[in-house]
Amino acid sequence: MSNKPTAAAIPGNTIGRLSLYRRLLQELLAQGTRQVYSHQLARLAVSTPSQVRRDLMTIGFSGSPRRGYTISELLANIEGLLARSIETSVALVGVGNLGRAILAYYANRQPVRFAAAFDRAPEKTGRILHGCRCYPVSEMAEVIAREQIHVGVIAVPAAEAQGVADQLVLAGVRGILNFAPVRLHVPAGLYVEHVDLMMALDKVAYYAHQQVEQQDSSR
Amino acid sequence: MSNKPTAAAIPGNTIGRLSLYRRLLQELLAQGTRQVYSHQLARLAVSTPSQVRRDLMTIGFSGSPRRGYTISELLANIEGLLARSIETSVALVGVGNLGRAILAYYANRQPVRFAAAFDRAPEKTGRILHGCRCYPVSEMAEVIAREQIHVGVIAVPAAEAQGVADQLVLAGVRGILNFAPVRLHVPAGLYVEHVDLMMALDKVAYYAHQQVEQQDSSR
DNA sequence: TTTTGTGAATCGATTCACAGCG
DNA sequence: CGCTGTGAATCGATTCACAAAA
Known part of the structure; x- marks a missing residue:
């Protein structure tokens, strides 16, 4: 303060x-x-x-x-x-369609390293995707501490997002990038960035439609 | 005007x-x-x-x-x-990791319908993914006109994004949702929304790091 | 009471416009 | 000259604060 x-x-x-x-x-x-x-x-x-x-x-x-x-x-x-002292280590939670696309997107780019991924489904853990090892969520706290991870990326269904955020906060993460379509409650001072795909598409659809209507009404 | x-x-x-x-x-x-x-x-x-x-x-x-x-x-x-008169018909361009995740994400949600997908790679065309037929890019103009598509979603590599945007504009699209990490130039009046994943992660990493530094310096 | 609806104040971000420099 | 650096003006979005309603 x-x-x-x-x-x-x-x-x-x-x-x-x-x-x-x-x-x-x-x-x-x-x-x-x-x-x-x-x-x-x-x-x-x-x-x-x-x-x-x-x-x-x-x-x-x-x-x-x-x-x-x-x-x-x-x-x-x-x-x-942007990339202060060292590379930022990042954890992904949720290795579904979106999670895997996110891993592929960021893979070996820029000064950000995905140090771990987590998923509930046992068949997804143990694998290595795009150079990133996948752990069960139960090991989250331990791995985040060990790998000095400061940032969490949430790509789980809406209903699970707040629970995952709580775990990440407890594990000591300082910033969260959230892809789930809910707003997260986190302690003050912690940074959260929301990527809301539904909102993004709604905005485009709204303005695109408005265009069409204006065009029509001017005939 | x-x-x-x-x-x-x-x-x-x-x-x-x-x-x-x-x-x-x-x-x-x-x-x-x-x-x-x-x-x-x-x-x-x-x-x-x-x-x-x-x-x-x-x-x-x-x-x-x-x-x-x-x-x-x-x-x-x-x-x-948000959803004026009718459902908005949307076209996806780029059926890679991210494109498929986007299709899965929006599949049968809300008042938005993915009416077509386009990709350059011939092995991807002809398939149906999440209820959405995949066409070769050469048929873009024709399909967009036939299906009354007003919104395009771009999920191609950065180098191809502007070219795809030009094609979409030519085909009559009124709004674009762009996932490629470049800014698009489009005619005035057309709406473009950028979802820049790199930027989003950079922001979180920056503020998370700042947190850590403030914490360290207060010891 | 409690909560809405809203003018006014505030806050923040962008743009203007121009002095100063090479 | 054309360009940078920046105070001042503007624009837009959020918050305050309070009258009106039930």
Whole structure:
């Protein structure tokens, strides 16, 4: 409550965009580009030059009016910020369709490592999927402590999600990424990010329909 | 540009929460509950009573100070708003790990119907997955027109996403849900929702780490 | 009482607009 | 010049606070 973190808290939206910039910058660097202007990065991110400059200002990064931003430096800066000291170890709970797709998606990408997966079904435990060993949920606390896991990813049915979240919190996880279509209750200070696929599709369907209706009514 | 839609545009955040309320209300109704107060709905949604009341005000729904909101009426109202006239027909492009998980996730839920899936790989076409027929991408325009599809879901690798988006737009889709880790450029007025899994995990990892650091520095 | 409906205040995020620099 | 860095303005979303209703 009373201690001031080294850096001022950076808003979630900004962190999200930095994650995007990182990927774009990695790609630019791989193409051999060395410098980038805010308007170029903005175009790639489908954003505005102002937004890009504001974000870089937020993390205290400076460019030069003449040459723009040096990609290698900026990238190192963002990577240092997002992936602090060491790689983040992550645990997946729920090895169903979605869980396996998530493992495949993140497999050997970026500075995040899936150190363990958990599932209730005995036929799924003991296997290794995408380099990630699958344990029974009963071993969750033990494995999370041993592997120094700070982040949990929940991909279980809605009815089980809160119970799993409670176990993860008890096991000492500090952040949760939740794919189940319920909102989780967690102790204050713990970070939860919800990926709600139903909500996402509902939003698209709503605005797509609205488009169609406006078009129709203008005939 | 110049025509006024029947209802004033509802902000995306509000639509998202309405999608959540719908699920919560369906559950309450299934449990036999008839009425609900804003503070009860807020607790389920991990939100505030003010927020709930404001959202319902936005869609023009009224309750009674004594009895709260009548669940069946509210639900009908939200469902009518989200799922306009008819069911929304959706097309999936990219039947990989993630694409299949998405199909399984949405299968026979809610008022959204996956009317077609597309993939480049010939060995995937012709099959039926979760009640959804898989076509070669070359037939995209034809099938989308025939099935009256207004929404496209993109689950292809990053490098192919923009090309697929262009095809969907050409085929007449009005909204896109994009799971590929790139931002899409689409004509103005078309709605795009990004689900960026890398960004989501980066955010959780960042804040989880920050937690750990604050804890360490306070010792 | 308790709870709704809502104008007003607040908070946060984005955009503007321009001084300063190379 | 064209670009960055940034204070100020704007825009949007959330929360407050209280009158009205039952």
